Amino acid sequence: MSSVVYSEHRGTFSKVKLYKSQDLNVKLQVLEEHENNDADNKHTKQSNYSQSLLLTFRQIFLPHGFPESVSNDYVEYQIYDTIQAFSSSITGALATEAVMRGVGVGSSEATPLAAAMTWLLKSGSGMVGQILFTWSKGTALDYDNKKWRLFADVLNDTATFIDLVTPLFPSSIIIFVFCLSSIARALVGVAGGATRAAITQHQARKNNSADVSAKDGSQETLVNLVSLIVCLILLPLVSGRYIIVWSLFFLFTFLHIFGNYRALRALNLECFNTSRLLIALQQYLSTGHIPSVQQTNQRESLVVGFGIKGNKTMYIGKITSFVK
Numbered sequence: 264m265s266s267v268v269y270s271e272h273r274g275t276f277s278k279v280k281l282y283k284s285q286d287l288n289v290k291l292q293v294l295e296e297h298e299n300n301d302a303d304n305k306h307t308k309q310s311n312y313s314q315s316l317l318l319t320f321r322q323i324f325l326p327h328g329f330p331e332s333v334s335n336d337y338v339e340y341q342i343y344d345t346i347q348a349f350s351s352s353i354t355g356a357l358a359t360e361a362v363m364r365g366v367g368v369g370s371s372e373a374t375p376l377a378a379a380m381t382w383l384l385k386s387g388s389g390m391v392g393q394i395l396f397t398w399s400k401g402t403a404l405d406y407d408n409k410k411w412r413l414f415a416d417v418l419n420d421t422a423t424f425i426d427l428v429t430p431l432f433p434s435s436i437i438i439f440v441f442c443l444s445s446i447a448r449a450l451v452g453v454a455g456g457a458t459r460a461a462i463t464q465h466q467a468r469k470n471n472s473a474d475v476s477a478k479d480g481s482q483e484t485l486v487n488l489v490s491l492i493v494c495l496i497l498l499p500l501v502s503g504r505y506i507i508v509w510s511l512f513f514l515f516t517f518l519h520i521f522g523n524y525r526a527l528r529a530l531n532l533e534c535f536n537t538s539r540l541l542i543a544l545q546q547y548l549s550t551g552h553i554p555s556v557q558q559t560n561q562r563e564s565l566v567v568g569f570g571i572k573g574n575k576t577m578y579i580g581k582i583t584s585f586v587k
Contacts, residue, residue, distance in 0.1 A: 324485070326478050332469040339529040340466070341479075345486055347522030350515040351419060352490035353497075357512055358426035360502060362441075385441040392446035397453050404454060406536040408461040409527045410567045415454035416523045420516045422447035427512060465532055524565065531560045538563050538570045545571065 326332050404411050425444040432440050460476070467475045501507045532539070539559050546554045554562075564570030 324478055324482050326467075326471055326474045328469055328471070332467070332471055333475060334466045334468055334531075336529050336531050337466050340462075340526050341482065343522045343526035343529060345482065345522075347416065347519050347526065348483055348486045349490050350519035350522060351416070352487050353494065353515045354420065354423045354512055354519065356490070356494040356498060357501075357508055357515075358423045360498065361427045361429050364430045381438055381441060384438055385445045388442035389445035389449035393449035393453050396450045400454075401457075404457040405461050407538075407567070408458040409530060409532070409563070409565055410570075411454045412458040412462070413523055413527055413565050414567045415451045415458065416519060418447050418454075419451040420519060422451065423512070423516075427508070462530065465530065465534075527565055528561070531556050541571045 321329065330337070400411070422444045425440060425447065429437060429440050429444070459479075463472055463476045463479065497511075501511065533556050535543070542559050542562050543554055546552065546558075
């Protein structure tokens with residue numbers, strides 16, 4: 264009797280070929296060929312427009328092999344990450360008008376050369392800040408990625424706030440305000456990009472970090488496209504209405520921080536850093552039980568500079584004290 268030797272999969276939703284052979288030395292033959300679709304296995308040949316649309320969406324925005332190819336916390340993290348990305352795009356758009364007025368757009372006294380010089384100095388200061396921050400905190404972005412991820416998003420909101428108040432400053436010092444905002448956004452770029460790479464490494468479970476990263480980029484692009492459409496409708500309605508602008512800023516800033524906090528709390532990183540190791544050791548020494556991955560991550564602080572820390576006096580087999 265012939266038996267299936269192996270199956271061949273080509274793509275997430277492509278056909279599956281089953282190969283049979285009575286003897287391993289005999290040339291293999293195709294035993295069966297069918298669609299690799301769980302819905303088809305349950306309802307043979309059942310296909311409709313909504314199913315095709317769902318499959319297309321899955322191919323475009325979800326990693327190959329989802330959900331087996333990603334970590335268990337992937338869906339919850341991406342949901343809250345979508346909320347924060349949308350909120351950040353809205354607040355960024357609200358600040359754009361203030362930045363344009365700051366460089367002189369709409370002013371009869373401003374010259375194109377002055378605006379160009381201001382923009383160049385703004386960009387240059389950000390580049391210098393980016394280099395210095397990477398040199399100072401590069402390694403910490405890997406093992407304390409959750410803390411620095413939240414730090415980056417709070418700093419991004421701070422930069423947006425600076426952009427919004429830019430028109431209130433006199434023209435003689437406005438360039439320094441621009442440079443401060445640019446430095447803040449440069450730090451956001453470094454910390455956000457580096458920590459996202461570390462999170463992607465955690466989420467990828469089938470040696471598919473590139474695929475997970477690419478699909479995350481597609482999801483973020485879609486969110487930015489939706490927020491762009493919203494901003495095109497919203498900005499003409501609120502332009503010049505500062506109370507409404509500031510109200511929207513605080514609302515979406517709250518959603519931005521909330522989304523980031525919930526997304527990072529959803530992550531259950533399975534490797535130790537200093538904080539997670541000390542949390543596990545503290546519970547073991549006090550109760551005799553080792554905490555689960557989820558319990559350890561839930562107790563980890565998400566604020567840079569806070570959380571459990573180990574005393575410098577430590578010996579093998581004995582930890583003298585913990586400092587909170």
